[in-house]
Amino acid sequence: DDSISAASTSDVQDRLSALELRVQQQEDEITVLKAALADVLRRLAISEDHVASVRKSAPSKGQPSLREAISMSCITNGSTGSRKTSHSSSVSVARKETLSSAAKSGTEKKKEKPPGQKEKKEDSHSNDQSAQTQASPSPQPSSQTLQTHRQTPESKSSAPAKSIKKSLTVEKAHSAWESSDDSRNKLMRVASTSKLISKVAKNADKHKDVIVNQAKMSTREKNSQEGEYIKMFMRGRPITMFIPSDVENYDDIRTELPPEKLKLEWVYGYRGRDCRANVYLLPTGEIVYFIASVVVLFNYEERTQRHYLGHTDCVKCLAVHPDKIRIATGQLAGVDKDGRPLQPHVRVWDSVSLATLQVLGLGTFERGVGCLDFSKADSGTHLCVIDDSNEHMLTVWDWQRKSKIAEIKTTNEVVLAVEFHPTDANTIITCGKSHIFFWTWSGNSLSRKQGIFGKYEKPKFVQCLAFLGNGDVLTGDSGGIILIWGKTTVEATPGKGAKGVYQISRQIKAHDGSVFTLCQMRNGMLLTGGGKDRKIILWDHDLNPEREIEVPDQYGTIRAVAEGKADQFLVGTSRNFVLRGTFNDGFVVEVQGHTDELWGLASHPFKDLFLTCAQDRQVCMWNSVDHTLEWTRLLDEPGHCADFHPSGAVVAIGTHSGRWFVLDAETRDLVSIHTDGNEQLSVMRYSVDGTLLAVGSHDNFIYLYVVTENGRKYSRYGKCTGHSSYITHLDWSPDNKYIMSNSGDYEILYWDIPSGCKLIRNRSDCKDIDWTTYTCVLGFQVFG
Structure with missing residues (x-):
């Protein structure tokens, strides 16, 4: 049912948004966990292949490939070791550099005793430091500029020179390799525990943004992957990118951003599926409507588009100023590319210059802006807004001064429309699920009177509003009924003057299904659009049906109707079409797009x-x-x-x-x-x-x-x-x-x-x- 769908959209979207956010967080945690496990398993597989090939080839005593396999096996064993502090890591690097220089000279090395024990200890320390570098990268961006890393042949050589030292290291590597299957099984068991998941989730929160940091690769990677590389982190995941050989110096190819900018040329589509009253014809001959965060001004005769791009998230509602030049649009809450929240607000802008005139409601509205309207009796000085909070707050603004004049809770039910009375500057009307409220605005206060349906059946939804020339209010509801509300004077209470109360004076059966939109025309006649029957009906000044036309089924049901040039009218549909039509010639498609993601x-x-x-x-x-x-x-x-x-x-x-x-x-x-x-x-x-x-x-x-x-x-x-x-x-x-x-x-x-x-x-x-x-x-x- 169109009415139920329209009313529940806001609540359902809020719940879906919360669920999507929760699911996304859980997916991020699982992704980081899977990535870590896959990386470790891949490294184990590489070690297995390499050690197996070394054993097959049976290299001679002192051959570098054996030392490489030993080093890789030790790293595999050492990668599960305890983490060291940053201080001890820096000490291990200093020790390793000292030992490497001693190995080159070959003199100081003979003085070390016992050589096997000392070197094994330092290798283990170095491997722990390397594992720490990969497992827990710095969560903060480096204060220095990104540097490249050159891998040198020295990183391949290992320090041991004596046969005793070699045999000890081989024995250690062999024992480490024999336990690799056990280590892998332990790793898989540990990965399934909630403790590891909480660690990964905590680490993922640290790395929500792309982090570029200087870090060292493990010794194994240095042995197997030669060349310069750059590394960055995304959500805790290290990403290594090797620099092509023809790039001698990475810093030399770094350039500033190009001066060229992208300019939006064309937008395909229109948001009609879950919106209403969002298509209008401007004096410039342009149709104004919105999709996503873009408000489109489309000249269908010249086939050109202009775009207002001031919004930061999806636009949900639109109102045209009485001067037909200035436009107000309201948007939903969202998040930017860095995950920071974007507040819902209203932007008032010039449709000729596309310049933003005012931004209203930052920090005031919750979730989004549901509907809004300019005042008519005072030439559009004020703007009323209903937000998407649970209480659906009604606020009245002097938009040129950016000042909020009045604010009040309306109802916990869905509010579908708000409008200023065209002749009574102090009256605002809201309608929605099972209600219509007549608000009296005085200074900074708003008082409410609920519309009483009396002998008439109370509809599930009051969908739309319009006004007759004599000031009577028209409502269209989910039962296909148009109600006429006239203002009657009741007896004065002691100490107060007579009060005007809106009461139903007439009922008209207009459509099969809901009445989704009402459009008052310049000549005083009325256009109505139905949901289920997809009919557009023209009513004369006495509200008698004069002509009607049915929108073809492939275009969907009617969401918006606006007066066009001469005898034309514009229609926005639930399948995201904007149609231009007449009662004589039918419809022409002006805008179309997809109806889902x-x-x-x-x-x-x-x-x-x-x-x-x-x-x-x-x-x-x-x-x-x-x-x-x-x-x-x-x-x-x-x-x-x-x-x-x-x-x-x-x-x-x-x-x-x-x-x-x-x-x-x-x-x-x-x-x-x-x-x-x-x-x-x-x-x-x-x-x-x-x-x-x-x-x-x-x-x-x-x-x-x-x-x-x-x-x-x-x-x-x-x-x-x-x-x-x-x-x-x-x-x-x-x-x-x-x-x-x-x-x-x-x-x-x-x-x-x-x-x-x-x-x-x-x-x-x-x-x-x-x-x-x-x-x-x-x-x-x-x-x-």
Whole structure:
């Protein structure tokens, strides 16, 4: 039911927002935990492979590879050791440097005794320090500028020189390796305890922002990954990015931000699904409406848009000043990119210059601004606002002075509309769930009188308000009824004058279903819009129905009606269409968009076209020059990602269930259907020549397909396994040999496709690979 849906939207959204925030926090904790476990297990696997290869090759006495394996095994064993303080860590670094210089000279080393015991102790201390550096990075950004790290051959060499020392170290490494399986099992058991989860959650809170910090890699990484690198932390996760060989000095390539700025050109869509009375025609010939945080001024004759961009979160309501130039818009509460709260407020702005004239209510409104209206009797000097708090506070503002004049609680029920009386400057009317209130405003006080329905059936919702020329009030309700409220004078009470009370004088059955909107026209006639019956009815001056027209079902139910040019009128619908119509000629679509969250976007390789797919299961092909819809198709499931074949002949679309569709880009016909896993597909990417397709999934895998017949035939080639979280982005190399991928826990992994989709463990080997695109958001090429 439209009425129930409209009334419960605010409460449901509040609950959903709280639940989403809680779920997001829990997901962050789980992501950090999974990332930590995956990193440790990966390191253990690398150690196993390396030590096994060392044992097979059986190197000679004193060979560096043996010492490297010993060092790696010791680190694996030492990584579970207790953490040291920062003071002891700095001491261990100093000791290690002293020992390294002694090893080079070879003289002081002979004086140390007993050599085996001392060196083992220092190695353990150094390894603990290295493990501490990775496990608990500094939560605060470094005060110094970001520095790069160069790995030198000295880091590969180990200090022992005597055979006794070697045998002792080998024995220690062997015992450490034998217990690696036990260590791994212990680690998995510990990871499942609430103690570790609370630690990870606490660490995640410390690293909510992107932190760039100077930190050292473990000795093992220095041994296996050569070259310079930079490291940053995101939500406690270390991200290492290797610098390409052709970059001799990282500081030399650092530049200032470019002077160019992006300018919003066009907005596709309109918010009508959960809003009302938010479409108006301005004297400039522009239709004003909003979507997300943007207020759009659209000239449908010249096909141009202008945008008011002052808001910081979603706009929820709109009112036009009596001068038809100034506009007030109210927004919801939100959070910025750094997680700081954004307060709900009202912005009053000039529709000609797009300049902000006033910002009202910062710190006053709760949750959001539900509805607002300018005064009429005093030429728009005042503004009344209802917020989305539990009490739905009514405030009256002298908006030019930015002063709040009066404030009062209205009701705990949903409030759907507020309006100043057009001739009585001291009367404000609010309506909503099972009520209509007539407020008398005097100075800084507001007094309320409730509308009495008497012999008339009390509606579940009073949906909308309008006024007749004689000052009578019209209400439209959820029962399809229009009520006329006239002001009558009651007898004076002792010591007070006569009072005026609004009472119902007439009832009209207007629509099947709810009356969703009322629009008073310039000539005194009335337009009404119905919800269930989707009818727009024109009423004469005596409120007799004169003409009617039905909005086609594909556009949805009516949410807003406004007078247009001449005999035209504008209609906003629940499926996010803005229509322009007449009773004689029907409707023309002026604005359209998706009706649910939009997730998938792909641009045509050489035409001015782009494709979108969303939770509403619609796939839309848009013309970016004419800003028009080329075609649309309804899928069986919500779409989440898309990519065009390089030929432009077909487009692949991934859904939330693991199925993906291939459509003909011209005819929108279905070409092929495939399924990979049973979780959401998050990214699809064709190789540069179109012979391969990579499909990234929320099951942590990347599926590879061989593509033939110009994108019309697909056969499974392989699967990339190694990510510990869902795939978010991926890019191909120009030769189709390599893939770079990002995941939800901030991993950067590289894959060798011709070798069977194998994970490239030594990431420094990939630092000089060229990439066809840079859609991955993590990596040296996109690091800023």
